[in-house]
Amino acid sequence: MARHLGPRLVQCxxxxxxxxxxxxxxxxxxxxxxxxxxxxxxxxxxxxxPLKELRTCGxxxxxxxxxxxxETIEAHGxxxxxxxxxxxxxxxxxxxxxxPKCDYHGDLTAPAVEMQKGAKVKPSMFAVPSDxxxxxxxxxxxxxx
Amino acid sequence: MAESGDxxxxxADSHFKGELSFERVAKINGKFDGKITxxxxxxxxxxxxxKADVDATGVQVDGLxxxxxNAKDTVKLNGSGxxxxxxxxxxxxxxxxxxxxxxxAVGPDSGxxxxxxxxxxxxxxxxxxxxxxxxxx
Numbered sequence: 487m488a489r490h491l492g493p494r495l496v497q498c499x500x501x502x503x504x505x506x507x508x509x510x511x512x513x514x515x516x517x518x519x520x521x522x523x524x525x526x527x528x529x530x531x532x533x534x535x536p537l538k539e540l541r542t543c544g545x546x547x548x549x550x551x552x553x554x555x556x557e558t559i560e561a562h563g564x565x566x567x568x569x570x571x572x573x574x575x576x577x578x579x580x581x582x583x584x585x586p587k588c589d590y591h592g593d594l595t596a597p598a599v600e601m602q603k604g605a606k607v608k609p610s611m612f613a614v615p616s617d618x619x620x621x622x623x624x625x626x627x628x629x630x631x
Numbered sequence: 632m633a634e635s636g637d638x639x640x641x642x643a644d645s646h647f648k649g650e651l652s653f654e655r656v657a658k659i660n661g662k663f664d665g666k667i668t669x670x671x672x673x674x675x676x677x678x679x680x681x682k683a684d685v686d687a688t689g690v691q692v693d694g695l696x697x698x699x700x701n702a703k704d705t706v707k708l709n710g711s712g713x714x715x716x717x718x719x720x721x722x723x724x725x726x727x728x729x730x731x732x733x734x735x736a737v738g739p740d741s742g743x744x745x746x747x748x749x750x751x752x753x754x755x756x757x758x759x760x761x762x763x764x765x766x767x768x
Contacts, residue, residue, distance in 0.1 A: 581727055601725035603705065607737040614731045 496525050496543040499560055507543075527563065530554045535572075550587060559592065643678065657687075659694070677711050690720075692729075699733075706737075 493506040503518025512526035527544040535555030545563035548554050552569035562579035573592035582596045586604030593611040637655040641647050645661040653669040659679040672689035675681050679694035686701045692712035702720040710728035717734040
């Protein structure tokens with residue numbers, strides 16, 4: 487399968503500076519604030535945590551047997567949860583998918599949520615749609631010129 | 632308020648204020664202010680505006696609901712649906728594009744609960760910090 491290897495636009499989760507990275511990059515440092523930055527996708531297939539925070543400019547995928555426990559979760563590329571997410575605060579730049587076997591807990595801020603029948607949600611505050619990161623203004627990779 | 636077959640309908644040009652209770656299916660096409668209680672399914676149509684606390688077995692939302700929603704079975708929040716209030720349900724389906732601002736509790740136990748519980752801290756002894764992030768340079 488052909489892979490898109492062009493640069494993609496990311497936004498620093500520390501200073502909100504926008505810049506381009508290679509699509510293969512997993513981590514980098516922000517040219518705006520020089521802080522370390524995760525830009526790759528995170529695949530959670532088993533227990534991960536408890537963490538203070540898990541932040542990435544990419545996507546977080548929690549598989550059926552995966553369990554993510556963190557105080558703050560931030561994924562600019564969206565979240566796909568088929569397993570367990572237990573957090574205090576969850577921020578997503580694009581759609582959050584809660585699968586039919588998902589068990590979710592955490593105050594969620596996202597532009598869109600797709601919740602499938604069977605998903606369990608422990609009492610959590612939902613703010614949908616909302617775009618606190620201003621990520622909806624980000625053009626798709628390759629469109630940035 | 633009209634009744635077509637087993638469905639109770641609040642028409643698109645109607646503005647209903649008060650308390651509505653129904654047995655099977657109720658459909659809101661217009662404006663509703665008050666309280667809705669039912670044993671069946673409530674359908675809120677796309678252009679409907681419903682300022683009400685809802686207690687029903689099933690709720691299907693295509694329009695606007697301002698108020699708390701309590702369903703014993705399923706809440707379907709479709710793409711054009713907007714809910715400003717808390718949702719407590721046994722099952723919930725939310726389509727991309729739907730808008731929801733409020734507390735959410737979904738699960739077999741939540742459908743029976745009358746009110747939402749406060750948020751609990753993450754289990755496992757709390758955060759330890761630092762993991763999952765690249766090392767500082």
